[in-house]
Amino acid sequence: MIVMLPEWLLYPPSSTIFTMVIAFTISAVTTLLNLKLIDKEKMIEWQREIQKWNAERNLAKRTGDKKLLAKVRKKEPRILQIQSRMLSQRMRTSLITFIPLLIIWQILLGFFQNIPVARLPGLMPGQPIDMPFFIWYLVCSFFIGTLLSRISGVSMGMTQMGLSQNR
Numbered sequence: 082m083i084v085m086l087p088e089w090l091l092y093p094p095s096s097t098i099f100t101m102v103i104a105f106t107i108s109a110v111t112t113l114l115n116l117k118l119i120d121k122e123k124m125i126e127w128q129r130e131i132q133k134w135n136a137e138r139n140l141a142k143r144t145g146d147k148k149l150l151a152k153v154r155k156k157e158p159r160i161l162q163i164q165s166r167m168l169s170q171r172m173r174t175s176l177i178t179f180i181p182l183l184i185i186w187q188i189l190l191g192f193f194q195n196i197p198v199a200r201l202p203g204l205m206p207g208q209p210i211d212m213p214f215f216i217w218y219l220v221c222s223f224f225i226g227t228l229l230s231r232i233s234g235v236s237m238g239m240t241q242m243g244l245s246q247n248r
Contacts, residue, residue, distance in 0.1 A: 086192050096198035100214060103189070104221035107182065108229050111174055115235040118173040127163045134160050189214060 090099050134156055141149040197211030212220070
């Protein structure tokens, strides 16, 4: 199935804006799925438990306290289980979005091929840097995804979920 998009989308500034809209849409859908599928409170609770265990482990190693080290080693299977559950929580969205994103990517990469979709000012005046769809999408997706993750409080990075602070 070949999908043809309007030819005017092939060239900047239309292609630049279109790619930004695609990046925003995909990031927004992913963020909304994360909000629905990830139990943020449970993730915070688990992360705090892991941080506490890591602090105890580091203290035991630093001080050479054998009792504390034995206590830490006894808790290690539980910590590994928690880490596995956290990974499972984070992977839910990826499993749902993987196939649809592959299809979308095939269509868009086929449409744009190596045609520049964005022109950025270059180092030399009058010599812009042409960016192909793939690169421009990555730039937009990273920026928009990070912004939406911070706004929503859902992120793959635990520090963005407020876990870096001791609350």
